Amino acid sequence: MSNTPSAAREAYGKIAPALADYTDNVLFGDVWQRPGLSPRDRSLITVASLVSLYRINEMPFHFKKALDNGIGRDELVELITHLAFYSGWPTANTALMIAQRVFDERNL
Incomplete structure (x- = not known):
């Protein structure tokens, strides 16, 4: 440990x-x-939930975890774009700003 x-x-x-x-x-x-889901799948589900529920405090941590679990930058952007139609434009706009900060930190 x-x-x-x-x-x-x-x-x-x-x-x-x-x-x-x-x-x-x-x-x-x-x-x-x-064992029922891969870490990658769990990250997709978690990020989608956080974006939809506007949980901005948890987004940076889970965006980073998603990247670590094999979800690419473009996939995260696509997930957020897709959710704009289900969770609303404001949630997607905010999530994209947070994602951009995470991408900048990681030089992505």
């Missing part, structure tokens, strides 16, 4: 250590590791 704190521990581990533990062990340990 790494000595580097997880994103959850960094974000809120001091104030809510139990939530950080659940995030690390249940969500990303159990749920994300279930």
Whole structure:
């Protein structure tokens, strides 16, 4: 196990250590590791849900995770474009701005 704190521990581990533990062990340990879907598929579903629900705080982390799980830049843009017709233009516009920041950070 790494000595580097997880994103959850960094974000809120001091104030809510139990939530950080659940995030690390249940969500990303159990749920994300279930055999029924690949990590790539789980990322597509998660990103689509976050964009549709306008969960802007979680988008940067999950856009990066999606890229790490094999989803390409163009696929993320296409996913967001597609969702504009289902979740609305404002959600897509905001998601694209957040995605662009992630792409810029990664020089994509």
